[in-house]
Amino acid sequence: MATVSLSSGVRSALTSLSQTTAASQQGQFRLATGKKVNSAVDNPVNYFTSAGLNDRAGQMTNLLDGISNGIQTIQAASQGIDSAVKLVESLQSTIKQAQADAAANRPNKVGAADVLATAAEVTATGGKSRKDIALDKRISAAGAPAAATASSAGHLINATTTPATALTVSAGSTTFTVDLAANATVRDLVNTINSSGLATASVDDSGRLNVTAAGSDTLRIGLGAGADATAARTNSTAAGNQNAAIGLATADGDAAGAGIVASGGNSTVRSNLIKQFNDLRTQIDQLAKDSSFNGKNLLAGDKLSIVFNEKTGTQQSKLDVQGSVLTAANLGVLTAGTTDAAGVSFNIQNDASLDTASDTLTNALTSLRSTASSLGSSMSVVQTRQDFTKNLVNTLTQGADNLVLADSSEEGAKLLALQTRQQLSQTALSLASQADQAVLRLF
Numbered sequence: 482m483a484t485v486s487l488s489s490g491v492r493s494a495l496t497s498l499s500q501t502t503a504a505s506q507q508g509q510f511r512l513a514t515g516k517k518v519n520s521a522v523d524n525p526v527n528y529f530t531s532a533g534l535n536d537r538a539g540q541m542t543n544l545l546d547g548i549s550n551g552i553q554t555i556q557a558a559s560q561g562i563d564s565a566v567k568l569v570e571s572l573q574s575t576i577k578q579a580q581a582d583a584a585a586n587r588p589n590k591v592g593a594a595d596v597l598a599t600a601a602e603v604t605a606t607g608g609k610s611r612k613d614i615a616l617d618k619r620i621s622a623a624g625a626p627a628a629a630t631a632s633s634a635g636h637l638i639n640a641t642t643t644p645a646t647a648l649t650v651s652a653g654s655t656t657f658t659v660d661l662a663a664n665a666t667v668r669d670l671v672n673t674i675n676s677s678g679l680a681t682a683s684v685d686d687s688g689r690l691n692v693t694a695a696g697s698d699t700l701r702i703g704l705g706a707g708a709d710a711t712a713a714r715t716n717s718t719a720a721g722n723q724n725a726a727i728g729l730a731t732a733d734g735d736a737a738g739a740g741i742v743a744s745g746g747n748s749t750v751r752s753n754l755i756k757q758f759n760d761l762r763t764q765i766d767q768l769a770k771d772s773s774f775n776g777k778n779l780l781a782g783d784k785l786s787i788v789f790n791e792k793t794g795t796q797q798s799k800l801d802v803q804g805s806v807l808t809a810a811n812l813g814v815l816t817a818g819t820t821d822a823a824g825v826s827f828n829i830q831n832d833a834s835l836d837t838a839s840d841t842l843t844n845a846l847t848s849l850r851s852t853a854s855s856l857g858s859s860m861s862v863v864q865t866r867q868d869f870t871k872n873l874v875n876t877l878t879q880g881a882d883n884l885v886l887a888d889s890s891e892e893g894a895k896l897l898a899l900q901t902r903q904q905l906s907q908t909a910l911s912l913a914s915q916a917d918q919a920v921l922r923l924f
Contacts, residue, residue, distance in 0.1 A: 518885040527884040534881035538874045540791035545874075548867045550775055551787035555802065555860045558779035561772025562853045565807060566846060568765050572814065573842045575758045580835050582750040597637070597667060598688030602629040611688035616668040620661055621646050621706060634666070643706035647713035651701040652679040652694055653831065658717065660710050670704070695832065747830045755829055758817040762809045769807040779804030779856070789866045800866075802859045805852065812845035814838075 518524045518531070597615035606614060606629050614629045621640035629635035638646065646661040648670065657677035661669065667684065674682035674692060680700055682692045694700035705716025769780040777783050785802040792798070805811075815838070818826035827834040 516885050524885075531881040531884040534877045534884075537791060538877035538881065541870050541874045541877070544788060544791065545867065545870055548787055548789070548863060548870065551785060551800075551802075552860065552863050552867065554774040554777045554779065554785050555856055555863065557772050557774040558804065559853060559856050559860065561768055561780050561807070562849055562856065564768050565765055566849050566853075568761050568768065569812070569814075569842055569845050569849065572758060572761050573839065573846075575754050575761065576835055576839050576842065579748075579751045579754050579829055580832070580839070582748050596688040597684065597690060598629065602635070605630045607631055610686070612684050612686050615684045615688040615690070616666065616671070618667050620665045620667065620670060620704070621663070637667075638706050640706065643708060643713070645708065645710045645713040646704065646706045647710065647717045648673055649701070649703040649705070649714070649717040650674055650677045650679050651718075653699065653833070655679060658714055660713065674702070751829050755817045758829070762814055762816065765807070765809040765812070765814070772807075780807040782806040787863055787866075789870065800859065800862055802856075807852075812848060813841045814845055815841075 518527045521528045596611065597618060598611040600611075602614050603609060603611060609629075614635070617634045618629060619634055619636040621638040621644070622636035623639070623641050625639050626637050627633060627635045640646075640663070644663065646665065648659050648661055650657040657679055659673055661673070667690070671682040671684060671690070674680055678695065680692050680694050680702070682690065684690050692700070692702050703717040703719070705713045705719065707713035707716050770778070772778055772780045773783075777785055779785060779802060781804065783804045785804065787800045787802070789798040789800070790796075816826040817829045817838075827838050829835065829838075
């Protein structure tokens with residue numbers, strides 16, 4: 482095969498055209514792909530660095546799904562607590578309704594069967610009211626019980642053989658006992674009962690002594706007389722006829738004064754509130770069970786782990802949110818009833834139990850709000866990390882793109898220049914060929 486020799490001019494034009502064509506093809510490829518580095522051949526450092534950055538950005542993007550699920554799980558628990566707070570507040574309202582039921586509306590009152598002052602005494606004292614006559618009478622004095630006159634206030638118990646007197650007021654398991662002075666009057670008796678904190682006493686216009694319990698516990702009132710203080714206290718708690726203690730003087734003078742009266746009853750208003758209270762209490766348990774997301778329930782004691790970075794082992798960054806079991810029992814809210822049962826129910830008829838229940842509900846609200854605050858703190862951390870991760874993904878992606886992406890404006894300008902240059906190279910090649918042909922014409 483014969484060898485064809487090219488002139489230096491043609492060879493130079495061909496070389497320039499070849500280089501321009503290759504550069505033009507490269508520019509077209511960069512514009513088509515949008516990248517200036519498409520493989521490790523183009524730029525090994527930039528290619529592999531970009532790949533590493535994109536890989537980490539992809540891993541962080543995958544973590545965003547877990548972070549988002551974690552936020553929803555915490556929000557579900559937070560919404561459950563908010564609703565539980567409303568239920569507890571409704572329970573408080575129920576307790577307040579029960580407490581607002583006035584003691585006067587409950588059948589828990591003691592009253593003397595007979596009045597302590599008569600119409601005859603009103604006349605004998607010059608028109609003094611029955612109420613004042615009764616209040617001024619002495620509890621005990623020597624001699625048979627005496628009616629009031631213009632010169633004597635009168636007395637109820639013969640203190641000849643039983644000089645000591647004592648008062649006992651009891652409500653439920655609480656008992657108040659006090660020794661009365663030798664010259665104590667019915668007014669002193671009323672004031673002493675009122676000071677017990679267990680009942681309220683008064684004498685009405687008809688001269689009758691009435692005692693009303695401060696709460697719903699069975700009320701017992703006893704006034705006893707005896708040879709000494711011990712005997713008087715014993716007699717004040719002995720069962721007997723009410724009149725023996727605080728009624729009118731009878732023929733025998735009721736020297737022992739051993740009467741005691743018991744009275745108690747349930748409030749219809751409070752009884753009607755039992756179901757309302759217990760239904761609300763049940764809803765707390767049911768609401769907590771429903772506060773789950775994607776199989777996780779922080780109000781059922783589940784533990785939530787939210788991973789924030791792509792590392793493992795000790796280098797892994799995560800947040801553990803430990804849930805707690807939310808139930809009415811754990812909040813200390815007992816079932817409402819009419820009888821006390823330790824650890825099971827509280828007596829809604831009992832004022833002291835209502836006070837305890839009210840305090841318990843206040844403590845329950847404090848506990849719920851503390852849990853809500855803890856969840857809110859965890860939510861803040863997770864949301865901050867979510868925003869950080871999104872920004873970091875953007876930073877990684879942008880950094881990777883900066884290493885491999887082409888500047889379309891720059892590449893377009895280069896391609897245009899190369900095309901012009903390619904045309905010039907073709908023209909130069911044509912001129913070189915014409916020069917060679919001109920030599921051949923000489924022969």
